[in-house]
Amino acid sequence: MGIVCCMGNQTIRLGRVFGLEITCNWTLLLIFALIAWTMATSVLPATAPGQSSLAYWTAGVLGALIFYSCLLAHEISHALMARHKGVRVAGITLWLFGGFTHLDGQPDTARAEALITVVGPATSLVLSGVGFALTLALSALNAPVLITGLVGWLALLNLVLGIFNLIPALPLDGGRLLSSLLWWRSGSRSAGVHQAVRVGVIFAYLMIAGGVFEALQGALLNGIWLAFIGWFLMSAGKSEDRQTQILSRMKGMPVSPAMVAPLIRIPDWLTVDQLLGTGPREVPIYALQDQSGQPSGFLSLADLMSISPSARLQHRVRDFAVSASQLPTTTIGEDLGSLVRRLGPGVGRGVLVMDGSEAVGVLTSTAPTVGARSASSPGWSWPT
Numbered sequence: 001m002g003i004v005c006c007m008g009n010q011t012i013r014l015g016r017v018f019g020l021e022i023t024c025n026w027t028l029l030l031i032f033a034l035i036a037w038t039m040a041t042s043v044l045p046a047t048a049p050g051q052s053s054l055a056y057w058t059a060g061v062l063g064a065l066i067f068y069s070c071l072l073a074h075e076i077s078h079a080l081m082a083r084h085k086g087v088r089v090a091g092i093t094l095w096l097f098g099g100f101t102h103l104d105g106q107p108d109t110a111r112a113e114a115l116i117t118v119v120g121p122a123t124s125l126v127l128s129g130v131g132f133a134l135t136l137a138l139s140a141l142n143a144p145v146l147i148t149g150l151v152g153w154l155a156l157l158n159l160v161l162g163i164f165n166l167i168p169a170l171p172l173d174g175g176r177l178l179s180s181l182l183w184w185r186s187g188s189r190s191a192g193v194h195q196a197v198r199v200g201v202i203f204a205y206l207m208i209a210g211g212v213f214e215a216l217q218g219a220l221l222n223g224i225w226l227a228f229i230g231w232f233l234m235s236a237g238k239s240e241d242r243q244t245q246i247l248s249r250m251k252g253m254p255v256s257p258a259m260v261a262p263l264i265r266i267p268d269w270l271t272v273d274q275l276l277g278t279g280p281r282e283v284p285i286y287a288l289q290d291q292s293g294q295p296s297g298f299l300s301l302a303d304l305m306s307i308s309p310s311a312r313l314q315h316r317v318r319d320f321a322v323s324a325s326q327l328p329t330t331t332i333g334e335d336l337g338s339l340v341r342r343l344g345p346g347v348g349r350g351v352l353v354m355d356g357s358e359a360v361g362v363l364t365s366t367a368p369t370v371g372a373r374s375a376s377s378p379g380w381s382w383p384t
């Protein structure tokens with residue numbers, strides 16, 4: 001939502017702000033360096049000539065840091081509004097194209113979605129306004145030209161960030177706003193996304209054409225960059241459209257035919273290595289039992305996969321036992337569409353299906369619509 005969204009999986013943890021997990025992708029360094037370099041070698045020497053290159057580079061790096069803080073403020077505003085509207089926020093990632101707020105689930109109404117979206121560009125535009133006001137104040141006070149120039153350029157960057165994000169091409173904020181407006185008018189979220197993506201594709205083609213034109217005119221790097229963003233928006237928009245259509249087809253489809261039942265029971269004294277080496281892998285959650293055959297909690301396969309190979313030999317699976325309340329759960333009667341909306345990508349990590357207070361099965365993303373399957377692990381015997 002920041003500049004654009006979506007990402008690879010190699011993330012570095014930066015810290016927590018307002019309880020939000022902030023991570024970054026290594027591609028962020030590329031843009032960070034590009035901003036610092038542009039400021040230090042062309043923008044600042046043109047606005048404030050006659051300074052040392054150390055001064056330009058210090059201001060350039062400082063400027064890039066402030067710019068990323070502004071970008072983070074844009075994402076945090078999306079995240080806080082989402083939380084206010086009852087949507088769980090998984091975290092924020094800064095990467096090559098800017099920032100992305102990961103929402104677990106979706107807002108219930110078009111109005112909530114519009115509000116979550118609009119606060120981002122609004123934050124960037126307000127920051128830009130503050131920056132321009134500060135630039136005027138600094139010039140009136142005869143502050144060093146280097147500082148005034150830096151603040152002025154940051155104000156301009158935030159203005160571009162705010163306006164660029166309002167282009168109606170999903171997953172840009174403008175596209176999301178258009179989609180929520182169409183959702184509000186038609187009453188259907190998936191129809192809104194579908195139409196907004198069709199509009200977005202036109203803008204994406206325009207960006208690609210503009211990029212090619214720019215490259216042919218000699219501005220090679222700018223041209224390639226613009227065309228690349230256009231291409232990215234087009235593929236991200238189309239993929240969102242597909243996902244939304246699948247989700248809308250899941251609406252009204254109950255959870256029960258997609259679950260694996262009964263739960264696979266695993267002896268809790270196995271080592272993690274024994275389980276991962278020879279055990280079944282077809283479901284993401286297992287039920288544990290102790291030596292007397294009594295239930296001793298649940299085990300999430302995803303938790304085990306993150307353990308180092310040496311620790312896998314030392315730890316028994318019961319060290320990682322969790323209770324049903326610590327896992328994502330659903331009920332037999334819930335429909336798949338609302339479950340996916342509620343849990344978002346969390347569904348892929350496995351969901352425990354409850355019948356009252358009893359766990360009766362596991363929902364798995366590998367075969368969500370093939371009807372009830374039994375996962376009683378044929379031919380597999382437990383080591384003791």
Ligand SMILES: [Zn+2]
Nearest residue numbers: 001002120173
């Ligand atoms: Zn945004």
